[in-house]
Amino acid sequence: MKTDRLWVLLLLFSIFAVSLSCGLAEYRYKGDKLYTQTVDLAGIDLVEMQLGSADVKIVAGEPGEARFEIRKAYRASSKKYIDELLDKTQITFEKQGSRLIVRQESKKTSRLHSLARGYVRVRIVAYLPDIPLEISTGSGDVRVNHRQAHLKVLTGSGDGVIDGADSGFEWRSGSGDIHLGSVNGDVTVNTGSGDVTISEIRGKFDGSSGSGDFSIEHVEGDFNIATGSGDVAIDESVGDAYIRTSSGDVSLGSHKGNAHVSTTSGEIDLATYTETNEIDLKSSSGDIAVVLYGASVTLDITTSSGAITTKVPIVVKEASRRHLLGIGGDGRLKLTIVTSSGDVSVRQGTV
Numbered sequence: 387m388k389t390d391r392l393w394v395l396l397l398l399f400s401i402f403a404v405s406l407s408c409g410l411a412e413y414r415y416k417g418d419k420l421y422t423q424t425v426d427l428a429g430i431d432l433v434e435m436q437l438g439s440a441d442v443k444i445v446a447g448e449p450g451e452a453r454f455e456i457r458k459a460y461r462a463s464s465k466k467y468i469d470e471l472l473d474k475t476q477i478t479f480e481k482q483g484s485r486l487i488v489r490q491e492s493k494k495t496s497r498l499h500s501l502a503r504g505y506v507r508v509r510i511v512a513y514l515p516d517i518p519l520e521i522s523t524g525s526g527d528v529r530v531n532h533r534q535a536h537l538k539v540l541t542g543s544g545d546g547v548i549d550g551a552d553s554g555f556e557w558r559s560g561s562g563d564i565h566l567g568s569v570n571g572d573v574t575v576n577t578g579s580g581d582v583t584i585s586e587i588r589g590k591f592d593g594s595s596g597s598g599d600f601s602i603e604h605v606e607g608d609f610n611i612a613t614g615s616g617d618v619a620i621d622e623s624v625g626d627a628y629i630r631t632s633s634g635d636v637s638l639g640s641h642k643g644n645a646h647v648s649t650t651s652g653e654i655d656l657a658t659y660t661e662t663n664e665i666d667l668k669s670s671s672g673d674i675a676v677v678l679y680g681a682s683v684t685l686d687i688t689t690s691s692g693a694i695t696t697k698v699p700i701v702v703k704e705a706s707r708r709h710l711l712g713i714g715g716d717g718r719l720k721l722t723i724v725t726s727s728g729d730v731s732v733r734q735g736t737v
Contacts, residue, residue, distance in 0.1 A: 447513030682715035
């Protein structure tokens with residue numbers, strides 16, 4: 387029995403030692419190698435990039451051709467492994483009808499085998515004219531300079547940056563963060579747990595996330611945002627707003643247009659103008675605070691156990707501990723607020 391225990395201990399120690407040596411492997415040889423490829427785009431109306439772990443940057447190129455700079459940065463434990471590592475990952479180019487397919491292909495090896503020899507990180511800079519582009523990547527990051535043609539991106543865990551775009555695009559990510567600059571066109575963004583940061587959108591926006599936050603400086607167009615536990619913060623917005631979140635907070639700093647906002651346990655903060663619009667705010671346990679720029683409002687507030695505080699000039703039609711109905715001016719803005727246990731505050735702001 388003691389002998390069996392000894393063998394088990396020796397086996398566990400051996401596995402630990404191998405893992406430790408691989409994890410602490412010293413990569414004495416470091417460097418990179420640059421490859422270039424130019425492809426004629428005659429008859430091509432779509433470029434597809436199917437990548438795994440490679441990072442990619444899209445830059446404006448010359449009409450009629452696509453140029454690729456492929457840099458392979460290697461780390462090797464021995465000089466004899468360098469060529470093997472560089473050959474492990476290849477970038478291929480294939481024309482299929484009117485499509486150009488750029489694909490990352492890697493040879494499969496065991497993890498311990500790879501760690502002992504080293505690794506290669508691939509970075510691609512693609513100089514492309516403004517033709518439709520589709521990018522899919524597993525863990526690689528994606529960066530796109532200003533584009534005027536349609537763009538579609540699908541990433542697993544890689545982060546994404548778009549400096550600017552003059553056409554609509556679609557971006558779907560598993561866990562990577564997404565940063566957008568100024569966009570003129572309709573945008574669709576879907577992420578599992580990554581955050582979404584946007585400078586400006588002029589067009590329709592449709593965003594969804596499991597637990598990621600949405601932070602937008604300016605949006606001009608209707609927008610629909612749904613998130614599980616992430617927060618939504620929009621500094622300035624013009625258009626109809628539809629926002630749903632479970633436990634995240636919602637903040638609309640300066641909104642013009644209809645708005646329908648609902649959250650389970652998050653708080654809602656909204657500032658809006660008293661124009662001819664309808665605003666519905668609902669929360670189960672979160673507080674709701676509203677700032678009104680103007681005095682023309684029909685105010686309808688209902689709460690189960692929360693407190694109601696109003697600092698706006700209205701004629702009260704109905705008032706109780708749980709309900710308030712009042713009209714200010716000609717009542718153009720229809721403001722309806724419903725909460726279960728959260729407090730409600732409505733006050734008048736100054737422009």
